[in-house]
Amino acid sequence: MTEGFFFRAESFFNFASYIDAAAKESSYNPYYFYGGRSLHEQSHGESFLNLFKGRLSNRRPALYLLDEPEAALSPARQLALLRILHDHEMSGRSQFIIATHSPILLGYPGATLMSFDSGSIEPISYRETPHYIITKQFLNAPDNMLRELFKDE
Structure with a gap:
């Protein structure tokens, strides 16, 4: 079975709120996958990066669509995201389609x-x-x- 994830910066608030609601209604802790606490309680950049770490943690075949994932990421965190993408890609079972304006993300080795x-x-x-x-x-x-x-002027 193929999985995937569509990320759009504008949808982040709603996703973080959904995780908070799930945490209140469930016996398991969904924060485990997202840095150990509510995404709303983390800095903007930290929460974006933890979202990517959590969502990209499975190793099943997947297609990931990311729309401007750099929106809240400093240059250093954009480099960290490149590392996350690289580590995940090395599994050979994932494909990323990314819309970006970031020259850092555009520099991903071997990207089309x-x-x-x-x-x-x-x-x-x-x-x-x-x-x-x-x-x-x-x-x-x-x-x-x-x-x-x-x-x-």
């Missing part, structure tokens, strides 16, 4: 990147993605980019 920007779906290389280009330009010369951005 597809661009939806031109009205059609086209393959794109990592260094050709607008997210990589803009981030690289900013990190290489933040003063220049900010000066250009605010030149009318």
Whole structure:
């Protein structure tokens, strides 16, 4: 049997509330899978990362659809998520489809990147993605980019 999980940042609050309701109505502790306590009681980034750890913990064949999973994750936690994805992928029974703007997540080794920007779906290389280009330009010369951005003021 194939399993899966669809994650959308906008749905996180409702999911966390569902886990809280399940904890009140059940004799087992669902928090065990999500960092040991309510996702609402954790920091935003910590709760997102614990959600991924908990949901990606089974080893059955699965398809995971993640819509902007980086929404609450710092760069360090995005790297931690990459490690979670990698460890899970190594089982050979999972596939991930991820919509992201994160140049960190886009950098996943061996990922097939597809661009939806031109009205059609086209393959794109990592260094050709607008997210990589803009981030690289900013990190290489933040003063220049900010000066250009605010030149009318």
